[in-house]
Amino acid sequence: MIIFKQIQTLENHLKTLRKGGKTIGFIPTMGALHKGHVSLFNRSKKECGVTLCSIFVNPTQFNDKADFNRYPINIDRDIEILSEEGCDILFFPSVEEMYPRGFENKSKIDFGFLAQTLEGEHRPGHFNGMAQIVEKLLKIVRPDELFMGQKDYQQQLIVSQLIKKRRLKTELVTCPTTREKDGLAMSSRNVRLDKGSRKLAVEISKTLKKVKLKIENRTPSIKQLQEYGLKRLSGLKEMEVEYFEIRNALTLKPLKSKSEKSVALAAVKIGGVRLIDNWLLN
Numbered sequence: 001m002i003i004f005k006q007i008q009t010l011e012n013h014l015k016t017l018r019k020g021g022k023t024i025g026f027i028p029t030m031g032a033l034h035k036g037h038v039s040l041f042n043r044s045k046k047e048c049g050v051t052l053c054s055i056f057v058n059p060t061q062f063n064d065k066a067d068f069n070r071y072p073i074n075i076d077r078d079i080e081i082l083s084e085e086g087c088d089i090l091f092f093p094s095v096e097e098m099y100p101r102g103f104e105n106k107s108k109i110d111f112g113f114l115a116q117t118l119e120g121e122h123r124p125g126h127f128n129g130m131a132q133i134v135e136k137l138l139k140i141v142r143p144d145e146l147f148m149g150q151k152d153y154q155q156q157l158i159v160s161q162l163i164k165k166r167r168l169k170t171e172l173v174t175c176p177t178t179r180e181k182d183g184l185a186m187s188s189r190n191v192r193l194d195k196g197s198r199k200l201a202v203e204i205s206k207t208l209k210k211v212k213l214k215i216e217n218r219t220p221s222i223k224q225l226q227e228y229g230l231k232r233l234s235g236l237k238e239m240e241v242e243y244f245e246i247r248n249a250l251t252l253k254p255l256k257s258k259s260e261k262s263v264a265l266a267a268v269k270i271g272g273v274r275l276i277d278n279w280l281l282n
């Protein structure tokens with residue numbers, strides 16, 4: 001695996017690869033890699049000639065400074081995982097390399113409601129920061145395919161809009177959420193859960209799954225289902241629910257009818273650790 005820290009040297013290398021007819025698969029990450037990330041590399045390796053992963057904990061997408069400071073970093077372990085998994089290129093830039101002229105974003109895209117609701121409401125500025133770094137990375141890497149996880153449902157919808165609005169020649173491939181055996185969605189933040197919190201965390205996916213089952217059995221209304229999910233999670237001591245919502249799977253707007261393609265999304269805090277998960281319902 002070749003590691004690049006500078007944009008210019010990476011761009012030169014990619015130019016040569018492209019000239020040689022290689023297609024480029026790209027997986028942007030914030031490190032602290034786990035099997036969820038690995039599932040994205042594997043998909044890229046199947047579909048593209050070259051697989052490139054970036055590790056960059058992006059300061060502009062953290063609305064909470066303490067959350068940024070606490071974000072788990074283990075670059076040696078990450079390099080080991082990437083080498084073992086057969087990743088071809090790692091891009092591991094510094095903050096100065098990515099933001100040489102400071103953090104200000106002069107050409108912000110307006111994603112409208114999509115970026116204002118759910119995560120956008122609870123983490124103000126998060127999606128502006130995320131879109132700012134993803135756009136920078138996409139302009140550097142110019143990948144044929146971009147692999148992202150369904151785990152961050154709203155994020156992949158916004159990135160899909162970003163690609164459209166900027167007319168980038170990249171195809172977004174959204175990959176299914178990788179879960180622990182008990183159903184908890186894998187996340188870099190899970191390492192911060194203590195034993196009790198880890199046990200409780202499984203209730204998020206359990207609740208989402210129950211909602212999906214109930215919808216399959218055609219019993220309650222969407223409103224009742226939403227209330228059921230919210231109540232089930234809020235009833236658990238130590239769990240602070242930020243939202244539990246059933247929304248249109250493409251626009252994230254509240255549903256007008258049961259026949260719309262829909263997704264249940266949840267965000268909770270357990271013992272100071274913020275976790276999100278979602279489940280497609282139809």
Ligand code: AMP
Nearest residue numbers: 029030031036148149151152177178186
């Ligand atoms: P992160 O390092 O958390 O920013 O995530 C980098 C990429 O990995 C994003 O596209 C995430 O959606 C994806 N990802 C994170 N966790 C999982 C998971 N459990 N399953 C699949 N993809 C994931």
